[in-house]
Amino acid sequence: MAIKIFIADDHYMVVEGIRSMLLQEKNIEWMGHAMNAASCMAFLYQQQPDVLLLDINMPDKSGIDLCKEIKEKYPEILIIGLSSFNQQSYIQKMMQNGASGYVLKNASREEIVSAIESVINGDTFLSSEASVTMRENKDAQIPVITRREKEVLQLIAEGLINKEIAEKLFISTTTVDTHRNSLLSKFDVKNTANLIKLAAQYNLI
Amino acid sequence: MAIKIFIADDHYMVVEGIRSMLLQEKNIEWMGHAMNAASCMAFLYQQQPDVLLLDINMPDKSGIDLCKEIKEKYPEILIIGLSSFNQQSYIQKMMQNGASGYVLKNASREEIVSAIESVINGDTFLSSEASVTMRENKDAQIPVITRREKEVLQLIAEGLINKEIAEKLFISTTTVDTHRNSLLSKFDVKNTANLIKLAAQYNLI
DNA sequence: GCAAGCCTCCCCTTTTTCCATGATTTTGAG
DNA sequence: CTCAAAATCATGGAAAAAGGGGAGGCTTGC
Incomplete structure (x- = not known):
């Protein structure tokens, strides 16, 4: 029985590229594609593929959040x-x-096919480059920050000073200071500049 | 006479997608593709396409720099x-x-074809979304910063304080302070946090 | 119940940044 | 060469952040 594939990606040429690459694979059935999170969910409501190729960056929602929803x-x-x-x-x-x-968009046809076959067999597949990244940075975890810390972080990035943040969140400046210190500590950085740079890299702001 | 097309993009599925989209166009001749800047230049040394589709992000060189070189x-x-x-x-x-x-990777087949035809006719083609962006942000220019200012900016982002930056660049701390102030002024921001956030958005760090 | 984690608040000292102003030397493009 | 921009250095004061404490109330899960 053919493996049913659906793809959600807002880049039409990526969709077309993958379709073209998988066309010759006999045991793969192309179900179609969605260009945004909403229409992807709408499709899944009607029918479900075996494997869903899901872009990280969608116009209406991050693929990361969407992944969670779909899996639930x-x-x-x-x-x-x-x-x-x-x-x-x-x-x-x-x-x-x-x-x-997880595959990168510079993947070859073989890599895509391998990825699909691997996950069907219950294995996990990471693009070779991706897995190298994982190994390299395995001790550089993204800090777990709380709801309040994230709010403070975002306001810091906006250029607000402690007093302004305090007024905006209806808390004391010393509390803001506490959150700030715990952010510095959790990110293991010495000052705000470094904090914001990392936060930007982690897409937290 | 057919329009000769060459594409430089490290994402194989994008290459494949465009190839697949242009296959049915009779007056387009597909010359091939390169996956990095070096092999692109090597190809151009042998033969030249009429139109080159050039990715902004290449592993070995930015498409922006490559564009300049090729045009020269x-x-x-x-x-x-x-x-x-x-x-x-x-x-x-x-x-x-x-x-x-300039076309975005979510372009449709029609958009790609239009883009190619437009530039062949001597016109300029911008994806509709891209041109909207240009208009929206025409007054939100990226500040022009000097070589030294950029160096200082990057060291600030690393978390270094003025004294450390001064030692690293063999200049006085007051000089670092001057550069810092001109950065704040050029970016029109109030403090370092906001500066780094913008710099990250502009891909300066 | 109770521990753990979160959010809240306060104090103190030191360090760093922010801001204004002015001036000299170096560099680079025309 | 020449002029403008860039890079350099300085003074000094106000504001903000960093770093170190300590502490109470609040959910949440075991």
Whole structure:
């Protein structure tokens, strides 16, 4: 029985590229594609593929969040993350949210096919480059920050000073200071500049 | 006579997607593709396409720099920028370096064909979304910063304080302070946090 | 119940940044 | 060469952040 594939990616040429690459594979059935999160969900409501190739960057929603939602509603669908970025934070989050694989958009035909076959067999597939990234950065985890810390972080990035943040969040400046210190500590950095740089890299702001 | 097309993009599925989309166009001749800047230049040394689709992000060199080089050596080649990002800074730099068009990777088949036809006719083609971005942000230019300011900016982002930066660059701390102030002023921000956030958005760090 | 984690608040000292102003030397493009 | 921009250095004061404490109330899960 053919493996049913669906793809969600807002880049039409990527969709077309993968379709073209998989066309010659006999045991793969192309179900179609969606260009945004909403229409992807709408499709899944009607029918479910075996494997879903899911882009990290969608216009209406991040693929990372979407991955989580889909896995909650349709746990049997195997998801392979798809992105241009060999960025450890994305890969990590994607896997945490239930993805079975991750391939970069510079993948070859063979790599895509392998990825699909691997996840179907219950294995996890990571693009060779992606897995190298994972190994390299395995001790550079994204810090776990709390809701409040994230709010403070974002306001710091906006250029607000402690007093302004305090007024905006209806808390004391000393509290803001506490959150700030714990952010510095969790990110293991010495000052705000370094904090914001890392936060930007992790796509937290 | 058919229009000769060559594409430089490290994402194989994008190459394959475009190839598949252009296959049915009779007046387009597919010359092939390169996956990095070096092999692209090597190909151009042998033969020249009429239109070159050039990715912004290449493993060995930025498409923006490559665009400039190619236009200097082969001014007759028409270049169309290609990227996933609808980011005004990229588009602007690409056009400044001699590109004739810019399309996003979510472009449809029709859009690609239009882009190619437009630049062949001597016109400039911008993806509708890209041109909207250009108009929206025309007054939100990326600040022009000097070599030294950029160095200081990057060291600030690393978390270094003025004294450390001064030692690293063999200048006085007051000089670092001056550069720092001019950065704040050029970016029109109030503090370092905001500066670093913008710098990250503009891909300066 | 109770521990753990989160959010809240306060104090103190030191360090660093922010801002204004002015001036000299170096560099680079025309 | 020449002029403008860039890079260099300085003074000094106000504001903000960093770093170190300590502490109470609040959910949440075991």
